Amino acid sequence: MNNQKQQKPTLSGQRFKTRKRDEKERFDPTQFQDCIIQGLTETGTDLEAVAKFLDASGAKLDYRRYAETLFDILVAGGMLAPGGTLADDMMRTDVCVFAAQEDLETMQAFAQVFNKLIRRYKYLEKGFEDEVKKLLLFLKGFSESERNKLAMLTGVLLANGTLNASILNSLYNENLVKEGVSAAFAVKLFKSWINEKDINAVAASLRKVSMDNRLMELFPANKQSVEHFTKYFTEAGLKELSEYVRNQQTIGARKELQKELQEQMSRGDPFKDIILYVKEEMKKNNIPEPVVIGIVWSSVMSTVEWNKKEELVAEQAIKHLKQYSPLLAAFTTQGQSELTLLLKIQEYCYDNIHFMKAFQKIVVLFYKAEVLSEEPILKWYKDAHVAKGKSVFLEQMKKFVEWLKNAEEGKNFPLGGLFGKA
Numbered sequence: 001m002n003n004q005k006q007q008k009p010t011l012s013g014q015r016f017k018t019r020k021r022d023e024k025e026r027f028d029p030t031q032f033q034d035c036i037i038q039g040l041t042e043t044g045t046d047l048e049a050v051a052k053f054l055d056a057s058g059a060k061l062d063y064r065r066y067a068e069t070l071f072d073i074l075v076a077g078g079m080l081a082p083g084g085t086l087a088d089d090m091m092r093t094d095v096c097v098f099a100a101q102e103d104l105e106t107m108q109a110f111a112q113v114f115n116k117l118i119r120r121y122k123y124l125e126k127g128f129e130d131e132v133k134k135l136l137l138f139l140k141g142f143s144e145s146e147r148n149k150l151a152m153l154t155g156v157l158l159a160n161g162t163l164n165a166s167i168l169n170s171l172y173n174e175n176l177v178k179e180g181v182s183a184a185f186a187v188k189l190f191k192s193w194i195n196e197k198d199i200n201a202v203a204a205s206l207r208k209v210s211m212d213n214r215l216m217e218l219f220p221a222n223k224q225s226v227e228h229f230t231k232y233f234t235e236a237g238l239k240e241l242s243e244y245v246r247n248q249q250t251i252g253a254r255k256e257l258q259k260e261l262q263e264q265m266s267r268g269d270p271f272k273d274i275i276l277y278v279k280e281e282m283k284k285n286n287i288p289e290p291v292v293i294g295i296v297w298s299s300v301m302s303t304v305e306w307n308k309k310e311e312l313v314a315e316q317a318i319k320h321l322k323q324y325s326p327l328l329a330a331f332t333t334q335g336q337s338e339l340t341l342l343l344k345i346q347e348y349c350y351d352n353i354h355f356m357k358a359f360q361k362i363v364v365l366f367y368k369a370e371v372l373s374e375e376p377i378l379k380w381y382k383d384a385h386v387a388k389g390k391s392v393f394l395e396q397m398k399k400f401v402e403w404l405k406n407a408e409e410g411k412n413f414p415l416g417g418l419f420g421k422a
Helices: 028-041 047-057 069-078 104-120 123-135 144-159 165-170 174-178 181-196 199-208 226-235 239-267 271-286 289-300 310-329 335-352 351-366 375-385 390-406
Strands: none
Touching: 028 047, 028 069, 028 104, 047 104, 047 335, 069 123, 104 123, 104 181, 104 310, 123 144, 123 165, 144 181, 144 289, 165 174, 165 181, 165 199, 165 289, 174 181, 181 199, 181 226, 181 239, 199 239, 239 271, 239 289, 271 289, 289 310, 289 335, 310 351, 335 351, 335 390, 351 375, 351 390, 375 390
């Protein structure tokens, strides 16, 4: 018996029972729709009951295959045809976003339904984002009230992280922009989003998907200006969004100004041309002079490969800055601009250790060249300096400040012939 060769088990012809929880009923979209609509109708408008029904139904119905149908029903009450209309011959339900009350509280409750559903069935995340992108493209097919509800819901879902801000790309559709649908929708959306979070959180989400500089594209090309955007959204009650966009535009303009300034300097363009360009940009982008002097200083200091030896860098800096004094002087016509420049010099000399001993020499050079005047220097010394290198720089400036307070009109501060003849 032991010598007898044992027969190996075979799988042929054997059938295994699928575990009950893995079984999914196979329907076509219409049957799936009927099942969901019947269930929603039975739960009524109690959204807690709706969430429980959807949670339980996911075990029996194929959400993965019919995600679009599921979300169409929850938003619009039935399957949507291209363009956003509901087919007349299809079943529909009033337990949906579009049939609900048009207020933020109701949309917050619906947002919880979507949130719970997607947390329970993580694979629905991508399908839901695709659904919202599609719905935004269908906006013209919806009534104004339906658009308002969808906007409020989307704002809440963006705030709680259920949706990614990249879905807003759909709002840049040419036809939606042209007819003013995108801008009107954005008003409701941003109001609910900012209500849930704040403008800083909204800005952070927009930055993550490189949307922070694209908001003006909600308007047609001939209206894409900061002035138009600010007026439109401020009048709609979104002053913080208007200010954010204005600041973004200013930051962009400042970066562009610095880039162009450095290019002009490296080409050796005449100072009068550079000054003219900078003043035009100041006017066009409403950039104040104290900001501009900071940009000019950074640009001037970035055009040179500085010597690494402390004893040589001061001489190199004085020679370089003496050359650029007329350019700097053009943008220190206000006391605040002079003070800003002093602080920039202080920070630069502290951050670049080879310049620590050059601070006083630079300040005196600028005083002699009429880039800086007496009053801002004294104010800086008294109480307007920053903490960076404070003790070192105040000690350096002590004798010069005493001289400023006591010197006779027209008498030069002795610097060992640094400036040549008076």
